[in-house]
Amino acid sequence: MDWNKLADALIKDENVKPLEEYEKQYPERTLEKGAQVTRLAPSPTGFMHIGNLYVALANERIAHQSGGVFYLRIEDTDEKRKVEGAVDVIHKSLKYFGVKFDEGADLCGEYGPYYQRQRAEIYHAYAKELIRQGLAYPCFCTEEDLEKIREHQTENKLLPGYYGEFAKCRDLTEEEIYANLAAGKKYVIRLRSQGDVNVKHTFRDEVKGEITVTENNQDVVILKSDGIPTYHFAHAIDDHFMRTTLVIRGEEWLSSLPIHIELFKVLGFRLPKYGHNCSIQKIDGETRRKLSKRKDPEASLNYYREQGYHPEAVRTYMMTLLNSNFEEWLLKNPETPLDEFKYSIGKMGKSGALFDIVKLNDISKTYMAKLDEKEMYLFLKEWADEFGTDTQKGYFTAPIDFEHILNGVGEEFVQENAKREEYLCKVLALCMGVGGKKRRKDFVCAKQAVEMISYFFDESFAPVYEYRFVKGTVRKVLQGFAEIYDEQDDNSAWFDKVKKVAGDNGFATDMKAYKANPEAYPGNVSDVAEMLRIATTGLSNTPDLWTIMQILGKERTLARLNAAINAL
Numbered sequence: 006m007d008w009n010k011l012a013d014a015l016i017k018d019e020n021v022k023p024l025e026e027y028e029k030q031y032p033e034r035t036l037e038k039g040a041q042v043t044r045l046a047p048s049p050t051g052f053m054h055i056g057n058l059y060v061a062l063a064n065e066r067i068a069h070q071s072g073g074v075f076y077l078r079i080e081d082t083d084e085k086r087k088v089e090g091a092v093d094v095i096h097k098s099l100k101y102f103g104v105k106f107d108e109g110a111d112l113c114g115e116y117g118p119y120y121q122r123q124r125a126e127i128y129h130a131y132a133k134e135l136i137r138q139g140l141a142y143p144c145f146c147t148e149e150d151l152e153k154i155r156e157h158q159t160e161n162k163l164l165p166g167y168y169g170e171f172a173k174c175r176d177l178t179e180e181e182i183y184a185n186l187a188a189g190k191k192y193v194i195r196l197r198s199q200g201d202v203n204v205k206h207t208f209r210d211e212v213k214g215e216i217t218v219t220e221n222n223q224d225v226v227i228l229k230s231d232g233i234p235t236y237h238f239a240h241a242i243d244d245h246f247m248r249t250t251l252v253i254r255g256e257e258w259l260s261s262l263p264i265h266i267e268l269f270k271v272l273g274f275r276l277p278k279y280g281h282n283c284s285i286q287k288i289d290g291e292t293r294r295k296l297s298k299r300k301d302p303e304a305s306l307n308y309y310r311e312q313g314y315h316p317e318a319v320r321t322y323m324m325t326l327l328n329s330n331f332e333e334w335l336l337k338n339p340e341t342p343l344d345e346f347k348y349s350i351g352k353m354g355k356s357g358a359l360f361d362i363v364k365l366n367d368i369s370k371t372y373m374a375k376l377d378e379k380e381m382y383l384f385l386k387e388w389a390d391e392f393g394t395d396t397q398k399g400y401f402t403a404p405i406d407f408e409h410i411l412n413g414v415g416e417e418f419v420q421e422n423a424k425r426e427e428y429l430c431k432v433l434a435l436c437m438g439v440g441g442k443k444r445r446k447d448f449v450c451a452k453q454a455v456e457m458i459s460y461f462f463d464e465s466f467a468p469v470y471e472y473r474f475v476k477g478t479v480r481k482v483l484q485g486f487a488e489i490y491d492e493q494d495d496n497s498a499w500f501d502k503v504k505k506v507a508g509d510n511g512f513a514t515d516m517k518a519y520k521a522n523p524e525a526y527p528g529n530v531s532d533v534a535e536m537l538r539i540a541t542t543g544l545s546n547t548p549d550l551w552t553i554m555q556i557l558g559k560e561r562t563l564a565r566l567n568a569a570i571n572a573l
């Protein structure tokens with residue numbers, strides 16, 4: 006067989022250059038010894054799974070900790086899965102969680118193009134080379150032919166795939182090949198595997214440790230009929246020419262490892278190191294299963310942005326999943342920047358990482374409690390601007406009216422927003438316990454926090470009053486307090502008035518006396534405070550009520566008490 010002639014007949018790409026040119030174009034990187042080159046190689050489907058963040062963080066940490074490079078390659082060989090704007094989504098969502106690339110798609114870099122579809126010429130050059138060496142061949146099998154092979158293999162309980170006696174096109178004669186070509190039959194290019202499934206090797210996976218890998222004997226497709234490479238082929242070529250030293254990827258690729266080992270070998274490339282990380286799982290009733298894009302909203306990275314989880318909290322939580330010794334480090338170094346933790350690939354979980362939203366929420370609460378009111382204001386504002394309802398946006402920003410559009414936003418608008426900021430900072434300082442003995446840990450994420458403070462805004466204050474006392478008692482308490490309320494009272498004068506109303510209505514004002522004989526009273530002063538609290542906020546549990554009334558101001562406090570009286 007004249008392999009050179011066949012290679013020319015099968016692959017007609019005028020751009021193909023001699024192979025040495027590619028080696029020259031993409032030289033070995035000049036990096037310090039031990040520096041790792043890693044990458045994230047997602048398909049542009051527009052959906053970012055939490056697993057993408059998990060693997061991105063692992064790759065980013067390894068590269069940056071070692072003084073290496075972390076880049077983004079877009080695996081867009083599957084046209085059907087491609088979604089417009091997906092690369093933007095990848096950049097935005099990862100950037101939000103603090104993962105930044107040094108080079109790659111839509112960034113600069115010497116090793117591009119970083120979109121696989123733009124690299125056709127390199128794949129063609131190497132497919133041609135394999136054909137020339139007799140290591141790849143055209144396959145004319147139709148879908149029906151392949152289906153028949155599959156059926157036969159299933160019926161006879163044989164290993165599936167295109168190999169050995171089933172690799173029908175492997176030994177086509179020159180005449181048969183040219184006759185098929187002349188007849189215009191469609192073809193793919195397959196690897197002529199040299200492997201033997203009876204041979205096993207020990208392989209060191211950076212995550213899983215020593216594993217046994219069986220040699221590949223599948224004549225896998227390397228170029229599809231439209232000349233687009235398969236994942237396997239593009240992976241070998243791109244990771245070679247982008248000079249990746251370590252591939253950390255999902256364990257679903259472990260079963261393809263034998264194919265990749267063979268491809269690197271036949272292409273004459275040095276194999277990178279591999280680490281196959283486990284999938285993220287959750288407990289679902291009695292079982293443990295993978296976090297699923299369809300079933301679990303928390304599988305999507307978007308979910309965390311929409312809920313307004315602080316990126317640093319999510320990152321911290323992900324680190325607990327990624328490295329078993331991270332939590333111990335965090336306990337000892339609660340104030341140290343996360344990037345100072347020495348991430349180790351060997352400490353990644355070998356089986357599934359269990360996703361636990363309760364733990365994420367705990368970490369989030371602790372993180373949120375580290376912010377001051379101004380930082381929290383900025384964080385919540387950013388969230389509300391993007392994800393809040395119109396009412397919630399209005400907590401932060403005054404509406405822009407027609408006049409503003411005509412004349413531009415003026416001084417008045419700026420002042421109005423400054424007033425809103427000042428008000429919000431007071432609310433947040435109270436709700437977060439800033440300046441108190443102990444910080445409150447009520448806020449989990451922005452959505453919940455903004456909902457939690459909604460009672461401070463008349464436009465969203467829609468109380469459902471639920472008192473534990475009969476209407477008549479509540480009325481007397483609320484009226485009694487409204488009559489003597491004075492905004493000028495300090496906390497203790499205010500509390501004396503609450504006590505007075507309590508005493509006037511037969512409630513115990515002395516806790517000792519109450520405890521000694523609870524039957525003698527309808528309740529105590531804290532029950533009275535609770536009635537006032539419900540009337541003012543709609544809630545039975547809030548931060549300090551005196552401060553709430555101070556923030557609301559006299560007019561609004563009295564308006565709320567009166568509204569509550571009228572609602573009885």
Ligand code: GLU
Nearest residue numbers: 046047048080240253254
């Ligand atoms: N495009 C593959 C994926 O999204 C990349 C796997 C790899 O990292 O090599 O799963």
